[in-house]
Amino acid sequence: MGESAKKTTVYKGLLKNEELYQYILETSVYPREPEPLKELRDATAAHPRAFIAAAPDAGQLIDMLLKLVNAKKTIEIGVFTGYSLLLTALSIPNDGKIIAIDVDRKNYEIGLPIIRRAGVEHKINFIESQALPVLDKLLEDHENEGSLDFAFVDADKGNYKNYHERLMKLLKVGGVVVYDNTLWYGTVALPEDLVEELVDGVHMKEMRKHIMQLNKYLATDSRVQICVAPLGDGITICRRIY
Numbered sequence: 001m002g003e004s005a006k007k008t009t010v011y012k013g014l015l016k017n018e019e020l021y022q023y024i025l026e027t028s029v030y031p032r033e034p035e036p037l038k039e040l041r042d043a044t045a046a047h048p049r050a051f052i053a054a055a056p057d058a059g060q061l062i063d064m065l066l067k068l069v070n071a072k073k074t075i076e077i078g079v080f081t082g083y084s085l086l087l088t089a090l091s092i093p094n095d096g097k098i099i100a101i102d103v104d105r106k107n108y109e110i111g112l113p114i115i116r117r118a119g120v121e122h123k124i125n126f127i128e129s130q131a132l133p134v135l136d137k138l139l140e141d142h143e144n145e146g147s148l149d150f151a152f153v154d155a156d157k158g159n160y161k162n163y164h165e166r167l168m169k170l171l172k173v174g175g176v177v178v179y180d181n182t183l184w185y186g187t188v189a190l191p192e193d194l195v196e197e198l199v200d201g202v203h204m205k206e207m208r209k210h211i212m213q214l215n216k217y218l219a220t221d222s223r224v225q226i227c228v229a230p231l232g233d234g235i236t237i238c239r240r241i242y
Helices: 018-032 035-044 056-068 083-091 105-117 131-140 157-170 184-189 204-219
Strands: 073-077 097-102 124-128 148-153 171-180 224-229 235-240
Touching: 018 056, 035 056, 035 083, 035 105, 056 083, 056 148, 056 171, 056 235, 073 083, 073 157, 083 097, 083 105, 083 148, 097 105, 097 131, 105 124, 131 157, 148 157, 157 171, 157 204, 184 204, 204 224, 204 235
Parallel strands: 073 097, 073 148, 097 124, 148 171
Antiparallel strands: 171 235, 224 235
8 A cells, every 4th residue: 555545543642652552551551440431432432433532541540530639529521422421420429410511412322321331320410512601501600610629621622721711610729620632642742734634534733723722821820730641642630729
């Protein structure tokens, strides 16, 4: 096959040595992955956009963060088939609650039977909607301000900054928000002319611009302590400090 005929695909791991990435998954991640999460990951694998699902290595850290902050009330913006949602539901207490927002319930329903079998559906309030109207509606009730322990955002990159401003009001001081895809397949470190416009239906160059703007924005936001972790496609952890 000639070079021009080769299909370019996105690669989730940021470790460019794929063997090393697989070693991490097989040694430290998969052996600890709860069976419902493995089942959901397998169910998602057949989806044509399976690569947008939360990475299991990133999920392992998110699980730890949820437990470290004793998260009970959380929000998730961007659900897809529900891997990170199920992970959260398994991590928080039995009376914990998750507001889960996504524009497409059809994808969520791929994972819903597994979520039900895991016995955690009662923790989830799924809302089929654009996220900003839901966040604004929550903020209309002042009792919601400072009420969330944890947030996970894996949705439209152009709105990440808008989500951040609203989440800074909804999260309690000491609460954590995690943004996914903040290293954008490693392209944030590449010259723009080396980034392809479109890969597997993903607008790589446009989304890269939004992510780079977000990264600069978060780095200067004094309200949060931040840490960028090169797991999956890069996650940025923000802890609200005031």
